[in-house]
Amino acid sequence: MAEAFKFDWDVPSESIAEVRRRTLYPFKSSGQETDAEMRENSTTVFGAVSQAGEPVGCIAVLDEPNHDCALRVRWLGVDDAVRGRGLGARLVQATQVYAATRQLGLWADVRVKAIPVYERLEFEPFGDFFELPNIGRHRVMRWWPAGLQP
Numbered sequence: 001m002a003e004a005f006k007f008d009w010d011v012p013s014e015s016i017a018e019v020r021r022r023t024l025y026p027f028k029s030s031g032q033e034t035d036a037e038m039r040e041n042s043t044t045v046f047g048a049v050s051q052a053g054e055p056v057g058c059i060a061v062l063d064e065p066n067h068d069c070a071l072r073v074r075w076l077g078v079d080d081a082v083r084g085r086g087l088g089a090r091l092v093q094a095t096q097v098y099a100a101t102r103q104l105g106l107w108a109d110v111r112v113k114a115i116p117v118y119e120r121l122e123f124e125p126f127g128d129f130f131e132l133p134n135i136g137r138h139r140v141m142r143w144w145p146a147g148l149q150p
Ligand SMILES: CC(C)(COP(=O)(O)OP(=O)(O)OC[C@H]1O[C@@H](n2cnc3c(N)ncnc32)[C@H](O)[C@@H]1OP(=O)(O)O)[C@@H](O)C(=O)NCCC(=O)NCCS
Pocket: 023, 024, 075, 076, 077, 078, 079, 082, 083, 084, 085, 086, 087, 088, 089, 090, 109, 110, 111, 113, 114, 116, 117
């Protein structure tokens, strides 16, 4: 039987807190301290993908202007067991739909492993690679809805 994955947009931060932690920050412990940054910016919108009612992936988009783009994409994570099926790409696509609705550009600090996912969705690299402690090499990627690229 084909596996069913359900995508939800604008979900509460609590619902994706644990999948965010285990996919992106497995070296951190569960709890308030790890989750606090999810509530720092009240414009943050969270997306989730679930399997059998349990979140297996997440993403967020928030108003944080930088690099000539108004919106930042953060916290793309998909559980190991369900990677390589296009779930990550569909989560990023949901942020593109959101950005297109608002007619605003997107930027993200993207881990090396995820760069191809963003590139396939027509994000463009910007600037040099850089290191973030505990996490590794990143690059800024940017994308604009049609006609808005400066
Ligand atoms: C990066 C990450 C989110 C990707 O999630 P994912 O669901 O595996 O992403 P996708 O399935 O869309 O794409 C991943 C790969 O699967 C391939 N793929 C997608 N659908 C596929 C399918 N139906 N059949 C075969 N391969 C497929 C893609 O081509 C891609 O290959 P590539 O990376 O070698 O180019 C996931 O690996 C992850 O959570 N990593 C840890 C946290 C992390 O680094 N997050 C990114 C922060 S910027």
